[in-house]
Amino acid sequence: MTLHIPAELLQRCYAHGLAAYPDEACGLLSGPADAPESVDEFHPLPNMLNRLHADDPRRFPRTAREGYVLDAGEFMRLEKRLGARGAAIRAIVHTHVDVGAYFSAEDVKQAMWGDMPRYPGVAYLVCGVRREGPDGAILATFDETSGSFQEIELEPPSGRRG
Numbered sequence: 678m679t680l681h682i683p684a685e686l687l688q689r690c691y692a693h694g695l696a697a698y699p700d701e702a703c704g705l706l707s708g709p710a711d712a713p714e715s716v717d718e719f720h721p722l723p724n725m726l727n728r729l730h731a732d733d734p735r736r737f738p739r740t741a742r743e744g745y746v747l748d749a750g751e752f753m754r755l756e757k758r759l760g761a762r763g764a765a766i767r768a769i770v771h772t773h774v775d776v777g778a779y780f781s782a783e784d785v786k787q788a789m790w791g792d793m794p795r796y797p798g799v800a801y802l803v804c805g806v807r808r809e810g811p812d813g814a815i816l817a818t819f820d821e822t823s824g825s826f827q828e829i830e831l832e833p834p835s836g837r838r839g
Contacts, residue, residue: 679829680767680800680816682706682716687804687814687831689719694772694806700724700741705752706768706802707759713798716767720755723748724771744783745771768800768816778805780817780828788826794819801826 686706694702704722708715725746729737737746747769756766769788773779780803788795797819805812814831 679714679818680706680708680716680802681714682768682802682816682831686716686719690770690772690802690804690814691806691811693719693721693770694774694804695810697724697741697772698806698808699774700727701743701745701772701774702806703745703747703769703771705747705755705766706770707755707764708767710760710763710765713765713767718764719770722751722755742774766796766799768802769796770802770804772804772806773812775807775812776805778803778813778815778830780815780826784817785826788817788819792824802831 693704701724703724705720706716707718707720709717724741725748726737726739726741726744729746730740759765780801784801784803788801801817802814803817804814815828816831817826817828820827
């Protein structure tokens with residue numbers, strides 16, 4: 678599955694990431710339920726990791742500078758609203774700060790439930806951000822044949838990095 682992400686939505690993902698800098702940002706992309714490769718909306722969500730870290734640093738040793746946790750309640754409410762209007766979640770979005778865009782080992786770990794994807798049919802968009810601006814983007818999708826995620830590099834809306 679290759680998602681077609683309009684440049685304007687990719688720009689909104691970068692803008693959300695730059696607004697959260699130096700913390701990671703997160704959100705969701707959605708599209709019509711009957712068009713699995715189409716994306717038409719970006720939904721920014723709060724990164725809960727700083728709050729979780731403050732409440733229980735042993736269980737959550739990382740901060741939002743190094744990771745993200747989507748607000749589960751917001752995720753479920755959004756999924757319900759989207760379903761009611763004939764739309765579906767297409768991708769989970771998050772930023773990587775000052776390291777470029779790639780699907781990290783931690784990203785893979787969080788995206789899997791055993792040897793199966795945690796959210797079947799949902800891709801992952803990782804946008805790299807630096808203080809100066811966007812730093813590339815990749816789309817990671819689960820390939821059932823290989824049992825692993827495959828990355829596709831996306832072109833920044835400006836046509837260049839940083």
